[in-house]
Amino acid sequence: MSWDATPVVITVAPTGAEVTRADNPALPHTPAEIAADALACAEAGAAVVHIHVREEDGTPSSRPELFAETIERVRAGSPMITMVSTGGAITMSMEERMTGLEARPDLSGVETGSMNFGDDLFVTSPADARRVIGRATALGIGLEAEMFDVGHVVQAVRMLERGELPAPLRTNLVFGVPGGIDASPEALVAMMRPLPAGTHWSITAVGRHQRRMLALGLLHGAGGIRVGFEDAVYLRRGVLAASNAELVADAVALVRTVGRRVATIEEARELLSVPERAVAA
Ligand code: KMH
Numbered sequence: 001m002s003w004d005a006t007p008v009v010i011t012v013a014p015t016g017a018e019v020t021r022a023d024n025p026a027l028p029h030t031p032a033e034i035a036a037d038a039l040a041c042a043e044a045g046a047a048v049v050h051i052h053v054r055e056e057d058g059t060p061s062s063r064p065e066l067f068a069e070t071i072e073r074v075r076a077g078s079p080m081i082t083m084v085s086t087g088g089a090i091t092m093s094m095e096e097r098m099t100g101l102e103a104r105p106d107l108s109g110v111e112t113g114s115m116n117f118g119d120d121l122f123v124t125s126p127a128d129a130r131r132v133i134g135r136a137t138a139l140g141i142g143l144e145a146e147m148f149d150v151g152h153v154v155q156a157v158r159m160l161e162r163g164e165l166p167a168p169l170r171t172n173l174v175f176g177v178p179g180g181i182d183a184s185p186e187a188l189v190a191m192m193r194p195l196p197a198g199t200h201w202s203i204t205a206v207g208r209h210q211r212r213m214l215a216l217g218l219l220h221g222a223g224g225i226r227v228g229f230e231d232a233v234y235l236r237r238g239v240l241a242a243s244n245a246e247l248v249a250d251a252v253a254l255v256r257t258v259g260r261r262v263a264t265i266e267e268a269r270e271l272l273s274v275p276e277r278a279v280a281a
């Protein structure tokens, strides 16, 4: 299928680890709130939910039962694809970042490099990445490489070529995180360049350049785009989004504006080669 006819997978990242209710009061905290948002986003056009969990007071959490409850609630209401973060929060150890895998999501993120993250360090060594890949693979969970700079992409391709990262390569190219690559047309080209043909690539951008980067990605053949409070809490300059679902509806409109169409959940499962539901221990 030509790129322009290929449906676009919309991922919602409803919570993240850094955003607070001071940024947007509609931020979901509990598993029930996150799952309710995910389901509303599925109704609006999202096929994938990228999950971080919080304690009730909003503190980033790594408690496996919170991941398990969130995924259970999502699955009770929708066949949408569940993905856990193993990026977690910059305060978390690698063990803490990996707890979501035990909830047996459909997919997991894996970082393929380290970086500054604002004023903090966000470290994922090659050994850390291999640990995530090993556990996810043992559980039958598919992987998506989360990449914030060109070196991360080069490393993911190297791991793919060495057989350390299983094919097919699913990727999320992230733009505009302070410490990562900027949000610009040149940055998009640089991030795409190392990817082998057939790679599924999605675009995430944070901050004020988000819509432009998503549009740019869509016009360059991106297989997916990501929105949600993790990445941006505003709908427009100065206008807070009322909900994650509103951001998804806006993303759907963007996809249509550039002449493409949104993937159904079923199509997204196929496009992302989502493994059959993980059951192994
Ligand atoms: N919260 C960031 C430190 C991911 O989910 O893979 C990492 C992050 C990336 O959000």
Ligand code: ZN
Pocket: 013, 016, 050, 052, 085, 087, 088, 230
């Ligand atoms: Zn995340």
